[in-house]
Amino acid sequence: MNASSTVVPSDEFESELADRIEIPAVGAELPFDGLSLSDAPVTLDPSPAQLREAVTGVTGSRLGIASLGTVAVESRPEGDEFVALYPEQHVVVVRERDIRADLSDAFGWIRSEFEAGRQSFILATGPSSTGDMGELVQGVHGPEHVHIVIVTDNE
Amino acid sequence: MSDSSRLNADRIRTLLETESDEIKENTRLFNAERYDAVDGVGADAHDRNRTRAREIKEEAIERLPDLIRRTRDAVEANGGTVYVADTAADANRYIRETLAEKDADSVVKSKSMTTEEIELNDALEAADLDVWETDLGEFVIQVAEEAPSHIVGPSLHKSREEITELFEREFDPDESLDSAQKLTAFAREFLGERIDDADVGITGANFVMAESGSIALVTNEGNARKCASIPDTHVAVAGIEKIIPSIDELEPFAELISRSATGQDIPQYLSILTPPVETPTIDFDREDEPAFGNGDADRDFHLVLVDNGRRRMRQDDDLRETLYCIRCGACANSCANFQSVGGHAFGGETYTGGIATGWEAGIEGLDVAEEFNDLCTGCSRCVNACPVKIDIPWINTVVRDRINRGKDPGFDDLLVDGLVPDEEASGTPLRKRFFGNFETVAKLGSATAPLSNVVAATGVARKAMETTLGIDTRRDLPTFERTTLREWAIDRDTTVEDPVRRVALYPDVYTNYVRTERGKAAVRVLEALGCEVVVPDVGGSGRAPLSQGMVATATEKAENVASSLLAYLEADYDVVVVEPSDLAMFRREYEKLLPAEQQERLADGSYEILEFVYGLLENGANPDALTAGDGEGVAYHSHCQQRTLGLESYTEAVLKRLGYDVLTSDVECCGMAGSFGYKSEYYELSMDVGEHLAEQFEGAVDERTVVASGTSCTEQLDALLSPGTRHPIELLDPVNPAGR
Ligand code: SF4
Numbered sequence: 001m002n003a004s005s006t007v008v009p010s011d012e013f014e015s016e017l018a019d020r021i022e023i024p025a026v027g028a029e030l031p032f033d034g035l036s037l038s039d040a041p042v043t044l045d046p047s048p049a050q051l052r053e054a055v056t057g058v059t060g061s062r063l064g065i066a067s068l069g070t071v072a073v074e075s076r077p078e079g080d081e082f083v084a085l086y087p088e089q090h091v092v093v094v095r096e097r098d099i100r101a102d103l104s105d106a107f108g109w110i111r112s113e114f115e116a117g118r119q120s121f122i123l124a125t126g127p128s129s130t131g132d133m134g135e136l137v138q139g140v141h142g143p144e145h146v147h148i149v150i151v152t153d154n155e
Numbered sequence: 156m157s158d159s160s161r162l163n164a165d166r167i168r169t170l171l172e173t174e175s176d177e178i179k180e181n182t183r184l185f186n187a188e189r190y191d192a193v194d195g196v197g198a199d200a201h202d203r204n205r206t207r208a209r210e211i212k213e214e215a216i217e218r219l220p221d222l223i224r225r226t227r228d229a230v231e232a233n234g235g236t237v238y239v240a241d242t243a244a245d246a247n248r249y250i251r252e253t254l255a256e257k258d259a260d261s262v263v264k265s266k267s268m269t270t271e272e273i274e275l276n277d278a279l280e281a282a283d284l285d286v287w288e289t290d291l292g293e294f295v296i297q298v299a300e301e302a303p304s305h306i307v308g309p310s311l312h313k314s315r316e317e318i319t320e321l322f323e324r325e326f327d328p329d330e331s332l333d334s335a336q337k338l339t340a341f342a343r344e345f346l347g348e349r350i351d352d353a354d355v356g357i358t359g360a361n362f363v364m365a366e367s368g369s370i371a372l373v374t375n376e377g378n379a380r381k382c383a384s385i386p387d388t389h390v391a392v393a394g395i396e397k398i399i400p401s402i403d404e405l406e407p408f409a410e411l412i413s414r415s416a417t418g419q420d421i422p423q424y425l426s427i428l429t430p431p432v433e434t435p436t437i438d439f440d441r442e443d444e445p446a447f448g449n450g451d452a453d454r455d456f457h458l459v460l461v462d463n464g465r466r467r468m469r470q471d472d473d474l475r476e477t478l479y480c481i482r483c484g485a486c487a488n489s490c491a492n493f494q495s496v497g498g499h500a501f502g503g504e505t506y507t508g509g510i511a512t513g514w515e516a517g518i519e520g521l522d523v524a525e526e527f528n529d530l531c532t533g534c535s536r537c538v539n540a541c542p543v544k545i546d547i548p549w550i551n552t553v554v555r556d557r558i559n560r561g562k563d564p565g566f567d568d569l570l571v572d573g574l575v576p577d578e579e580a581s582g583t584p585l586r587k588r589f590f591g592n593f594e595t596v597a598k599l600g601s602a603t604a605p606l607s608n609v610v611a612a613t614g615v616a617r618k619a620m621e622t623t624l625g626i627d628t629r630r631d632l633p634t635f636e637r638t639t640l641r642e643w644a645i646d647r648d649t650t651v652e653d654p655v656r657r658v659a660l661y662p663d664v665y666t667n668y669v670r671t672e673r674g675k676a677a678v679r680v681l682e683a684l685g686c687e688v689v690v691p692d693v694g695g696s697g698r699a700p701l702s703q704g705m706v707a708t709a710t711e712k713a714e715n716v717a718s719s720l721l722a723y724l725e726a727d728y729d730v731v732v733v734e735p736s737d738l739a740m741f742r743r744e745y746e747k748l749l750p751a752e753q754q755e756r757l758a759d760g761s762y763e764i765l766e767f768v769y770g771l772l773e774n775g776a777n778p779d780a781l782t783a784g785d786g787e788g789v790a791y792h793s794h795c796q797q798r799t800l801g802l803e804s805y806t807e808a809v810l811k812r813l814g815y816d817v818l819t820s821d822v823e824c825c826g827m828a829g830s831f832g833y834k835s836e837y838y839e840l841s842m843d844v845g846e847h848l849a850e851q852f853e854g855a856v857d858e859r860t861v862v863a864s865g866t867s868c869t870e871q872l873d874a875l876l877s878p879g880t881r882h883p884i885e886l887l888d889p890v891n892p893a894g895r
Contacts, residue, residue: 049442075432107406114402119429128377132292133335134315142377
C-alpha cells in the first residue's frame with residue numbers, strides 16, 4: 001500500500017505532526033474532540049493559490065483499516081477532499097481506537113455512518129498510482145506520498 | 156477461405172506483429188496478480204464473495220424497474236436529477252442540453268465504458284465543447300485517436316516508447332518525455348489545469364445504490380475524485396444494470412472488483428459519494444480568497460442511467476447474465492487468445508474480451524458480435540475468473556448459434572443438408588457444419604481406414620479442404636483407426652472376477668476412432684485396479700457441434716448420451732470419461748441442454764479417468780498393479796476445461812503417488828481448444844498462444860515425457876515440440892506403458 005505510519009501518544013501528537021509536515025502546508029480541521037490543527041504549521045480554509053502551492057495536506061480520518069492501510073477522506077465543508085488531493089504529500093491523523101481490523105469491519109462503520117446521514121467519503125489506500133505509462137508511477141492526480149499518524153490515548 | 160475470414164486473418168496477423176507484446180505482458184501480469192490476490196484472501200472466502208455478488212446481481216436485475224424508481228426518488232430527495240435514457244442518442248442529447256443550460260464550454264471526464272458506448276465525446280465535441288479524458292490510459296487513447304483495447308487498461312497495447320513518441324509529437328514539450336515518470340508528470344500538469352478550469356465533470360459509476368442515491372467509483376488515479384469534486388456540476392453516466400439496492404450490498408463487490416481486475420485487495424480509491432457532496436465548491440478565479448475562493452456556486456448533480464438495449468437483454472434468458480458484469484476485465488486477462496491479440500481483435504465497438512460478445516450482441520447487434528465471436532474457443536478459463544460467476548462461454552455459444560441461424564441459406568445447402576445428420580438451419584456456414592459433424596467424418600474415416608488417411612493427407616485433398624473448409628494445410632490431420640475402441644473392447648473377455656466397481660468407459664469420438672491407445676490403456680488400468688469395464692455404444696457428447704454454436708444438434712446428442720448412460724448408472728455402473736472436454740459437457744454444459752434431474756444424475760455419476768483412478772487408490776486399490784514411475788520425469792499439461800472443473804490435481808496426485816516427478820504447466824491454454832488450430836485464419840494465433848506452453852516445457856522435454864489430458868492439447872504439443880505426447884493414463888498402463 002506504500003503508506004508509512006507512526007504511532008504516538010496524544011501528548012506528543014503536535015510535535016510528531018510538525019515533524020511530518022513539509023511546508024507550505026494546508027489542512028482541514030480534524031473531525032474529533034481533543035485533537036486540533038489550530039497550533040500546527042498548516043493553513044486552514046486555504047485560498048485556491050495556497051492549496052495549489054502546498055506541499056503537504058493534513059486531514060483526519062475517523063476510520064482506519066489495519067489489514068489494508070486504508071483511511072477515509074470525508075466530504076465535509078472543511079474541504080478534506082481538496083486538502084487530501086492537491087498536495088503531493090498527504091498526512092492523515094487517525095485515532096488508534098478508530099482502527100478496524102479489515103474491510104468487513106469497516107463496512108460495519110460505513111453502515112452506521114450511512115444511518116447517521118453521513119454518506120460521502122473515499123476509502124483511500126496509499127498514494128494515487130497508474131500503470132498506464134508503461135510502469136507503475138505514483139502521484140498521478142492525487143498525492144505521491146501518504147503518511148498516517150496514529151494517535152493512542154494517554155494512559 | 157471467405158473474404159471476411161481473410162480479413163480477419165490479416166487483422167490478427169497485424170495485431171500479432173504490432174500490439175501483441177504489450178498486451179501479453181500486461182494481461183498476464185494482471186492475471187498472475189489475480190491468482191496471488193485470491194490465494195491471499197483464501198479461495199473459500201473469495202468464492203463466498205462471488206456467490207453473494209451473484210445473488211445480489213440476480214436479484215437486482217430481477218427488480219430493476221423498482222430499483223430505478225427508488226434511485227430516482229433518492230437522488231431527487233438529495234437535490235439531484237435522474238434521467239433514464241432509452242438510447243445512446245437520447246443520453247447524449249440530455250447531457251448536451253444540461254451542459255448548455257450551464258453555459259458550459261469545457262468538460263473533464265474520468266474513465267467510463269458507458270460513455271465510450273454512447274460515444275459521448277463525439278457528441279460533445281460536435282457541440283463545440285472542449286472534452287478531456289483525465290484517466291491517463293484514456294488520455295493516451297484520446298490523443299492517439301484510438302479505441303480502448305481493454306476494459307480496465309484502455310491503452311494496454313501501447314509501450315512506454317510509443318507513448319513518448321506520441322506525446323512528443325502532439326505536444327512538443329520543452330524536454331524529452333523519455334520515462335514513465337516524466338510522462339506522468341507531464342500529463343498530470345496538462346490535465347490538472349484542464350480540471351481546474353472545467354465547467355463540468357463527467358464520471359461513470361461502478362455501482363449505484365438505490366436507497367440512498369449514492370454512487371461508488373473505483374479508481375487508482377485521483378482523477379475521478381477531482382472530476383467529481385472540482386467542477387460545480389457533476390454528471391455521472393451509468394448503465395441501468397449498475398444499480399444495487401443499498402450500501403449493504405456493496406461489500407462483496409468492494410472485495411471482488413480490484414482483486415479480479417488487477418490483483419489489488421482494494422482500489423487506491425473507493426469513493427462512495429451521495430451527491431451533492433459537502434465538499435465546498437472551489438473558485439479558481441478568486442485565487443487569493445480564503446475558504447477555497449469563497450465560491451457561492453451551488454453543486455449540481457445529474458445521474459444519467461443508460462438503457463441502450465439493456466431492458467431487452469433483461470428479457471432475454473441467455474443474455475440476461477451479461478448484465479451482472481462489473482467490468483473487471485478478468486475474463487479478458489484469463490483468456491489465452493485475448494492475451495495474444497488484445498481487444499482490437501477480441502472486442503467490438505466498445506467492449507472487449509470474453510463478455511464482449513454478450514455486450515455487443517445486446518447493445519449493438521449480432522453483426523458486431525460476429526466480428527470476433529469465433530475467438531472464444533469455449534475453453535472456459537474465464538468461468539472461474541469471473542467475480543459474478545457469469546457463464547461467459549455459454550453466452551458466446553448462444554450468440555454464435557444466433558449468428559449461424561441468421562445467415563441466408565447458400566448455394567450448397569441442399570447438398571450439405573442431405574449429407575450431415577444435424578439439426579441446424581440451412582445457412583449455417585459449411586465449415587461450422589463440417590467441424591460440428593466431426594463424429595460423422597470420424598465414423599466414415601475409420602470405416603475406410605487406412606485409405607481415408609492416405610487420401611486425406613494428399614496435397615490435392617489438403618488444398619481442397621483449405622479452400623472449401625478453411626482447414627489449414629500446416630496442421631496435421633488426425634489419423635483414424637480401422638478398429639475402434641469399442642470394437643476392440645467387444646472382442647475382449649473381462650479378466651476381473653468379483654469386481655470392486657463396474658465401469659462404463661465413455662468412448663468419446665477421439666478415443667473411439669482416433670486415439671484408441673489411450674482408451675485401451677484406460678481399460679487395462681481400470682481392470683488392474685479391480686474394475687469390470689464395458690465400453691457402451693454411445694455417440695458423441697455434442698461438444699463438437701456446441702463449439703460451432705450448433706445448439707440444437709448438441710442438444711440432440713446430449714439426449715442420446717443421457718438415455719444410454721443413465722441406463723448404466725441405474726444399473727450401478729460408474730461412468731468414466733477419458734476426454735476432459737466431454738466430462739465438462741456432462742458437468743457444465745448439459746445444465747443448459749438437459750432436464751436438471753438427468754443432468755445432475757449424469758454429472759454425479761461421471762468421473763474423469765485419473766480422478767477415478769485416484770478414488771480407487773484412496774479406497775485401497777493396489778498401486779503395484781500399475782506401471783510405476785521410479786522417479787521418471789513427466790511434463791504435464793492439464794486441459795483447460797478440466798482445470799475449470801478443479802480436476803487437474805487428481806492427475807498430479809496419481810502420477811506422484813506412482814513415483815513420477817511431475818512438472819505441471821500453468822499457462823491458461825494450449826491454444827488449440829477444439830478445432831481452433833485447424834482453421835486457417837486462426838492458425839498463427841493458435842501457434843502464438845501455444846508458444847507460451849512450449850516455452851515452459853522446452854527445457855524439460857529431453858528428460859521428461861510430455862503428457863496431456865486433452866486431445867487438442869496433445870495435438871498442439873505434438874506440433875510445437877516433437878510428436879509423442881501421451882495421455883497420462885498411458886503411462887500407468889500395466890501391459891503396454893508409454894514412455895518405456
Ligand atoms: S464478465 Fe465477469 S470477468 Fe468479465 S468483465 Fe464482466 S465481471 Fe469481469
